[in-house]
Amino acid sequence: MNRMNTLLAGAIAVTLSQPALAETAPEGLYSMDALIGADVFLATDRNREVGEVEDVLVAENMKVHGLVIELDDDINGVSDDDYRFVEVQQFSVATRSGDQLDRVSYAVFLNDDLDQVREYPRVDNDWWAQTKEAAADIWSSTKSGASSAWQATKDTTSNVIDKTKEKTRDVLESLQRTLE
Structure with missing residues (x-):
């Protein structure tokens, strides 16, 4: 086994042996397909689901510009098909599972409280x-x-x-x- 394979195997072993870290540590590489449809939560209340990712907007330079989220209609003051734009600096992504490409899943955490989320631009x-x-x-x-x-x-x-x-x-x- 060459040096690169050894390093890769070591990195995978460390990642798999530390599941708590794998959920919160940035990975550096994300699947847009898996990000679309991800559940969206408030960072202040990690159990409070407020919607799901509807779309990922990419700028001309191919960097993520932001997300379009569909807010849950059970949120007070939100109607069906209520889509909001979330800028990159307003959210973080955590990997729920990512050991196989066909099973990658994420959770998105909004940095703002629910009142601020209601003020996000309506898409x-x-x-x-x-x-x-x-x-x-x-x-x-x-x-x-x-x-x-x-x-x-x-x-x-x-x-x-x-x-x-x-x-x-x-x-x-x-x-x-x-x-x-």
Whole structure:
């Protein structure tokens, strides 16, 4: 067995021998398929289920932007099909089981209390259109800024190269005159 297999086997053995740690420690790699449908709880009351993950929103840079959760209709003030947007910094994910890809399951814990959860943005067609437009505007301005910065770098580099060529040519001409 090579060194990589030994390290991998050791890491798996440590993970499996410490089930409490495996539930709370970040894994670094998650299955989006298993995350969709995961139960959602309040971090302050880990037994209080408030909904389930309906969707995972990924930004242009392929990083998770947030979750869409469907709140349980038994929550006071919540109706059927009540979807809310949860930003990345407002939740954490814990692995319930993850030793086999086809059996991976997660629990999502919201950092806020129930009153704050009720204030999360409601996800509907208007929200989707506005959010998509805002994200496109941000991407466009970022892309434009990056393009502008790239052009400035290119221009500066080109000027430096041109001046270096001129100086080198002047030095060579001077050297040639001296040798004649």
